[in-house]
Amino acid sequence: MKLSSTNALSLVPGRNCWRVEQARRVGICVDGECYFGMLRQSLIKAQRFIAIAAWDIHSQLELVRPAPGDGWPTRLGALLLRLLELRPELEIFILLWDYAPIYALEREPLFFGDAPWQRDAEQRHPRLHFILDDAHPLLASQHQKLAIIDGALAWCGGFDISQWRWDTEAHLADEPRRCDPDGDPYPPFHDLQMLVDGDAAMALLELFAERWERAGGGAPPVLHSVAGAPAEMTSQPAVERRTGSEGSDEAPNNETIDAWPAQLKPLLRDQPIGIARTLPAFNGRPEVRESEQLYLDMIASARELIYIENQYLTSRSVVAALQQRLQQPEGPLILIILPRETGHWLEQHTMDLIRARLLKTLRDQDQYGRLQVYYPDLPALGDECLMVHAKLMIVDDRVLRLGSSNLSNRSMGLDSECDLCLIGDTEAARAEIQRLRRRLLAMFLSTDADSLAAIEADWLSQHKTGNDAREGLRLRPLAPSLDPEWDRQIPDERLIDPDRPLSPDWVGDVVVGDEHQPHARWRALLGVGLVCLFLVFAALWRWTSVGDWIEPRQLAEAARALTHSVWGLPVTLAVFVLASLAAIPVTLLILVATLMFAPLPGALIALLGSCLAAAAGYQIGHFTGAAAAEKYLGGRLGDLRQRLSKRGISTIVVLRIVPVAPFAILNLLAGAIQVRFRDYLIGTLIGMAPAVMAMALFSQGLVELLGRADMRSLALLLGGILIGAGLFWLGRHLLRK
Incomplete structure (x- = not known):
């Protein structure tokens, strides 16, 4: 990216923006009390549709505190259902990031939550459309935060319509209203949201409609019909609604309603x-x-x-x-x-x-x-x-x-x-x-x-x-x-906070570095040889009677049914830990986990299982002592003891990349010689993460290759192998040093 000169900034479509559109009004909400209260007013005025794109959302969020007594529900989910009941023409679209399992405990439960959009399709309101957006690369997320009302208004900013976001501008330490849906308090929270109308709101509607279609939701007529209409047809202010005691809020004489919150003073007007x-x-x-x-x-x-x-x-x-x-x-x-x-x-x-x-x-x-x-x-x-x-x-x-x-x-x-x-x-x-x-x-x-x-x-x-x-x-x-x-222990920040989708070449450059390029030839030859070997097995599986014995895709899909069960995650982790303690190779366990689940969830589950198994083995080794480890390791104990005691986390990282000793044995030994527990877990997490991701790419490519032979599946398979080989070489190099 190039920096411009120190001249005044210009908004240039195709360079530093997508489009420049006119807003009749621009408003700013500082903190959740303002945003959620003004958003509720906007939602209540919706006539044709509500479109929400979110990183997170919670149906039990109290939008206003205390309740204003206007006849409308204060909780998000109940408010949306009431609007659907009263407005037969209204449709609601909710696009939510199909998040990683690591956030499961922070989200509204998928199985026991009260969210109206989490119900089965036949139980969900027919005009409440919900989609989990997974149309993004591995490790990426849908992070846009939009709320669009009838194409006339659009909210955009840092706020998710979720728990732990509501707060007042005073940010008091003891604010009694700042609690989650379970009634538990949480620390102060500061954020901002912008509201625009006119052509700017219409452009954000187009952005949402494109995202909805890309995520697999099709092309809803109401969104596209409004997005294709002139902005003045949807955003002209008109008479205020008449709100009855029972929460009715209908437009008199079919006139267009100005959905701008009455209590929010515009910051600017007629602004590009x-x-x-x-x-x-x-x-x-x-x-x-x-x-x-x-x-x-x-x-x-x-x-x-x-x-x-x-x-x-x-x-x-x-x-x-x-x-x-x-x-x-x-x-x-x-x-x-x-x-x-x-x-x-x-x-x-x-x-x-x-x-x-x-x-x-x-x-x-x-x-x-x-x-x-x-x-x-x-x-x-x-x-x-x-x-x-x-x-x-x-x-x-x-x-x-x-x-x-x-x-x-x-x-x-x-x-x-x-x-x-x-x-x-x-x-x-x-x-x-x-x-x-x-x-x-x-x-x-x-x-x-x-x-x-x-x-x-x-x-x-x-x-x-x-x-x-x-x-x-x-x-x-x-x-x-x-x-x-x-x-010293934290790796290149691009592995923790990447600025682009992961690819074998990019990860290899980050992990191995330019100084190791002379060794790329033998790594490539090794990778090609392994790929050829797997292609032979794949051909036998696909075009001979070997394929009739078992169908990997069917097994993988059956195992993935665990993801739809509340017991799936704990059962998988328990089996992973027990199998590791029984000395089943951790590489095999990681492969099974990434085959059972989708690549990213499987990788995260395998990484969590590896850390739990390491902790369990460490504790066993700690209580049984060095004698038990000596029994298994024999003469290698002294060498490993010396390696483990030298440099803490960095040594653990290297030993996780290069399997000098079996996973289970290394866990026992670390506990026996009382390596610092914190260092051991951190080293395991850092050292196992790249290998687990490589295994996830490999397993995904293998399953796809067995199901259909195409370049994508071959690239995934090759990428996983090359990353694994690169990591192994790097670990051996560090181990020698």
Whole structure:
């Protein structure tokens, strides 16, 4: 990606945006109390259709707290059903990311939930259309967050209509209304959402309709008929509805209804809106990286101030762009607000470590003292912290950009994203953008925008973070310490936070590196030889009587039925652990898991099973002692003991890549000699992950090759073999070192 010059930013379709469309009105909701309340008002006014694209959604979310007593339900699922009952012409479309099993415990249960869209097709309301979107590459996600009403209004931003998102702008530590559907409290949460109407809303409807069709939902006539109509036919304001005591809300005399929430004052009017996307390369569709280019162009065009609120800061390209501006003698002040921690333990030891690594790089280049990075601190929270989930960038109080894309690698080229951007070319527009920025900054400092405006210049120049004597929210410098040991153990961040779909060549370049290219010839020969061997077996299976013995696809499909059972995951993990303890090779267990389930779920289940089996074997070895391990290993015990005791996590990673000892035996030995348990599990997770993914590619290719011989299945098979061979060579190289 190329940076533009420091001239004023322009929105250029095909470069940094998809389209530029006019919005009659632009509104901004700060935090969940505003967004969910205004969204509910928009939903209630829907007449023809509601279209929702989400990363997550929860039917039991209380949209307003307390209930306003207007006769309409306050929970999302109940509200949608009521609307369908009262409006015979209304249709509802919900597109939800077909998420990875790792998020299963954070989502509404698939089998015991109350969501009306999770019911069987025959039990679901006939005008409630629901689809799980899996039309994306391995490890990618559908991350766009859209809610579109009749093609007249469209919400876009960082909010999922889900649990753990509702909060007030005050972000109180003891807010009693901030609880999930089970009544359990959760920490404060900050996010933003933009509302547009007119041609901009129609364009977002086209984006949704295309996504719906690509995900397998067909071409719903109501969506395409509205998307093809002139914007003025769907977005002209008209009379307000008459709302009765029983929640009736019908349009008098068939007049068009203005669905804009009455309580939301527009930020701007008659404003061009740039729509930027991230779409990964998939099924012959080229990649789209408009969101990334828009970030780079905004950074390059800044003259005075770059204001950022984001959940992550792990994008290589964005950090490189910021670094370039910091190196210039005359450049903008860069003010970044991030959460203190991005999530639970795993994220803290992956994404947060990558963030710390990149922040150190930025600070090393900040020779002119223009970088300020803060996190919101609320002392009353104790160990918990406020989650900054917003994806906001404001440049020079002139350019406002808000959407779904994080400052992470995956948001630049792997996940599907959608951002909106506007440029204030008038004094009035720039004043409104500045007022919004000051409002947000004042919120983090527990003051008001007017007070902040009076001291803003001094505050920014002196790096003040607020009065520590106050008990409210304040900003503190984010200066995470970078543990050298952890920094050495974390692999290339592109394996944890990839910026493009995984491919054998790309993974090989990242894992093996350019310095190992002289050895590529023998690895390729080995891979070709193994592929030829498997092709022989496949030919025998397909065109001889061997194929009549057993049909792998049928077995795989029968085993995959476990995924539809609530007991599927625990049973699979239990069998995996027990089989490992019985010394069945872990490679075989991983292969079975990836054959039973779809590639990504199977890989994640196999990785989780490997970690659980490692923990179980470790504990057995810990209690039985070294004598038992000696019995199995004989003379190799001393050598392995020496290897394990040398370098902790890094050694475990290498030994997981190169099977110096059987998986089960290594687990026993590690427990027997009391390797640090934390290091052992982390090393197992890091070391097993690439091999498990290679096995997932291999198994998927094998099943497809046996079912139908085509280039895709052959490529998957070859990719899995080459990655596995590359990993094995790399491990042997590291082991010798």
